[in-house]
Amino acid sequence: MNHDEAEPGLKVVDAFDLDDELRSLLKPGELLRDELGRRHRLPRYFYEIPSHEIALNMRLTSHFAMNELVLNDLREAPRLQQWPRYIPCAVRILANYLEQFRAAAGASVHIAVNGGYRSPSHKHSQYASAHMWGTAADVYRIGSTILKTRDAIEKYNEIAEDVSDEIRVLPYGHDVGKNADDHVHLDLGYVTLVPREISEDRMEQPQEHRPRFAFEERRRKERRAVVAADSET
Amino acid sequence: MVAKAQRLPVPPPQDSVAASEVSLYRNLLKIKDEHALRDLGISFYDAETTVQWSYNADAWFHAASTMKLAVLLGVFREVDRGELALDAPVHVRNRFTSIVNQEAFMLDLGRDADPDVYGHLGKTLSVKELAYWMITKSSNLATNLLVDVIGIPTIQLALDELEIHGIKVLRGVEDQRAFAAGLNNEVTAHGLLKMLRLIAEGTAYSQEACDEMLDILLDQQYRSGIPAGLPKAARVAHKTGNISTVHHDAGIVYLEGRKPYVLVILTQFPAEQGRGTAVAEVSRDIFNTLAGVVYES
Ligand SMILES: [Zn+2]
Numbered sequence: 001m002n003h004d005e006a007e008p009g010l011k012v013v014d015a016f017d018l019d020d021e022l023r024s025l026l027k028p029g030e031l032l033r034d035e036l037g038r039r040h041r042l043p044r045y046f047y048e049i050p051s052h053e054i055a056l057n058m059r060l061t062s063h064f065a066m067n068e069l070v071l072n073d074l075r076e077a078p079r080l081q082q083w084p085r086y087i088p089c090a091v092r093i094l095a096n097y098l099e100q101f102r103a104a105a106g107a108s109v110h111i112a113v114n115g116g117y118r119s120p121s122h123k124h125s126q127y128a129s130a131h132m133w134g135t136a137a138d139v140y141r142i143g144s145t146i147l148k149t150r151d152a153i154e155k156y157n158e159i160a161e162d163v164s165d166e167i168r169v170l171p172y173g174h175d176v177g178k179n180a181d182d183h184v185h186l187d188l189g190y191v192t193l194v195p196r197e198i199s200e201d202r203m204e205q206p207q208e209h210r211p212r213f214a215f216e217e218r219r220r221k222e223r224r225a226v227v228a229a230d231s232e233t
Numbered sequence: 234m235v236a237k238a239q240r241l242p243v244p245p246p247q248d249s250v251a252a253s254e255v256s257l258y259r260n261l262l263k264i265k266d267e268h269a270l271r272d273l274g275i276s277f278y279d280a281e282t283t284v285q286w287s288y289n290a291d292a293w294f295h296a297a298s299t300m301k302l303a304v305l306l307g308v309f310r311e312v313d314r315g316e317l318a319l320d321a322p323v324h325v326r327n328r329f330t331s332i333v334n335q336e337a338f339m340l341d342l343g344r345d346a347d348p349d350v351y352g353h354l355g356k357t358l359s360v361k362e363l364a365y366w367m368i369t370k371s372s373n374l375a376t377n378l379l380v381d382v383i384g385i386p387t388i389q390l391a392l393d394e395l396e397i398h399g400i401k402v403l404r405g406v407e408d409q410r411a412f413a414a415g416l417n418n419e420v421t422a423h424g425l426l427k428m429l430r431l432i433a434e435g436t437a438y439s440q441e442a443c444d445e446m447l448d449i450l451l452d453q454q455y456r457s458g459i460p461a462g463l464p465k466a467a468r469v470a471h472k473t474g475n476i477s478t479v480h481h482d483a484g485i486v487y488l489e490g491r492k493p494y495v496l497v498i499l500t501q502f503p504a505e506q507g508r509g510t511a512v513a514e515v516s517r518d519i520f521n522t523l524a525g526v527v528y529e530s
Contacts, residue, residue, distance in 0.1 A: 074318075112326070140354065174337040176337075
């Protein structure tokens, strides 16, 4: 693939190649403590999303568009609210689990603002959380059910846990970070994805030629379809 | 009430001011008595005549929703400093933290109670939209979201910097734990008057900021307070405040052909009594005194 491609897929970037400001905000490869003091290394490879329009139209799976997973409010660093935006490559894996969760729940799954990827510079990013790896989602509504009661949250927590052993949910409760009372939080842990086109022998020197990659070619067409089902307002 | 004239005359001659003050004072006592008010606080400033007048204006009242004026001021402080953009998106979420023990609480509301804001749950509204609904429909959800964004210390700082001493903001709205602990926002009539005067005069941060605030305040949808005592043509930039035992209104009154006057009316009444029309009656009396004419009721 070359850079002049008329309809490029999403570019994969090594965050060490980004400008100083972006690097300082995304903190690629840095170790971050979780609430229990365990340290986790932040992701380094990101998809570069050029525009809001592309985020809206770029499907990760048949019911989840990129946009829902990069939607933040003013608590995200201002530079990271500008386009292009960056999201860890592991978000693809999350989307596949979300798709399975949607099927198991039997209704549309709505991710809250600030409920997908949050950078380590986001105001809600006090401790390491899977949101900074792009592998967590806060779901505030399923079908027409707003998740604000113990009953609703526990019901969908159970459904999420039954989808896969990889999924962790936060129990109902009022302590931020430890449990949730107005959404279902589900995450896959600190998963990072190294795209197969990347050679990991390179340390932190910027590469002269940045590679441009897409998802697998065969899935491109599907991803560009306009999202219908889950994008109603 | 039908106004005989909607254009106020030129400033009244000075010698009549004293006489009208006496009659105004008598009327207010009568209103206070008739409505069995526990407490009444009034502050008034007329930019046209520079007449100032007050009654019990340094007494502290439960602020109720008049505290939202202070939140508005805090928001524009941050906008003026470039810390906040009016079009910045804010996640609409019904989950807040009490100032007591940092306990989580939610507002008791549904789509019907606050459709303009609650209808966006899980999505975003801009800072400006939230400010608009906070004032015009007195949205508690919008208020707490903005308090969350700028923080209580910033609001108090904004008041201190502008030397507005009669407004104390400790918390957002519907923080029941704080209410039970006796931690409430409080205002005096002088405090609210000072703030509104700065906005009316274009000296709170910048003319541009004041114009934005005025635009919002002029769209107020609750009009049973000060506007109910005025001719229909009057435009009022104001904010009401109601809880079970208080009914306040604080506003800037624009009448054709003259500079505005600023009026704050704070009332407290017994819980069993319910809110009456005292605020509107005081507003009408003050208007009548200013106009120097009596209106049919
Ligand atoms: Zn979460």
